[in-house]
Amino acid sequence: EKDGHDWFMRKEIFEQPRAVADSLLGRRTAEGHLQLDEMRLSDQELRDVDKIIIIACGTSFYAGLVAKYAIEHWCRIPVEVELASEFRYRDPILDYSTLVVAISQSGETADTLQAIRHARAQKSKVLAICNTNGSTIPRESDAVIYTHAGPEIGVASTKGFLTQLVACYLLALYLAQVKGTRFGDEISQVVRQLEAMPSHIESVLASADDVYALAREHVGTRSVLFLGRHAGYPVALEGALKLKELAYLHAEGFAAGELKHGPIALVEQGLPVLCVVPPAGRDQLRDKMVSGIQEVRARGARTICLVEEGDDAITPYADVVLRLPKVPVLLQPLVAVVPLQLFACELATVMGHDVDQPRNLAKSVTVE
């Protein structure tokens, strides 16, 4: 049942190319238009949307953070991303022109469900992005985009996260198509780039042994930092969450630009800092990241850098380089998170932890 793997989580990590491909299946017409079959909102309802609020918890929240970059870029609609558990307690401003997007792998998360109920009571439409057919969250929503990860057994979300990202990209592109924004021409190009992602993810998985060897060097480490910028920032947060959940380590993700506003004080000799470097095409972003890496290294950090193939600017400042395939910045989370999942899975395994059932955690959190 684990297909020869020691853990469901590891099996699910390796299923990601297939899961991403399945989530893209049947979304493009012969003419190159996007179609979202289960989308029960009309084009007019979508054209009326002038604000989007994404609500979710945990890893699904990080998918929402990536979605903000994609939707704002392609659709020019303002997006807020909020933890479901905080949402209704701040008396959010909602009406019929606000689309609330609820992201949940299980479809049963109580915090997310309560937030949906609150939004619908205020006349907002709710679109669910969910992996579980017939679960409560899609049933209580106005519309749904199903992800096609298949059952996710490991408590730590992996393929659930990647397929949520795909659904978020599809939603962003679909909204752009319906609204006819100036990025309309890009849509079919991005869909093709998305369709190439399963093979890029395969190539990252092909280097799993390098990541495992690196993970094994970190037994005994007490703390790990993760840095990212732009769409790489949520990846840093997700990498840290995986390590907390599975290896029970202190791990924190930061936006690299925030370092000098406080977190750099944490850096001491030998501290591992995992850095998600933006693709070289985005030079301003990439160069700022390089200087962040230099700063932590000058203070003794051991820098482990996820960098795209062919980008050597970072090499003088990287203690370890892990290569990523060349992909557009907005899609980079689909490949960049994979080594971080492998790292956490392997480190927890060698530390002797139960990777599929980490202590104190449940797969779906049905209490608020």
Ligand code: M6R
């Ligand atoms: O089923 P959901 O997507 O609503 O679950 C949300 C979080 O509980 C979940 O992502 C949690 O953070 C995972 N254990 C992360 O690996």
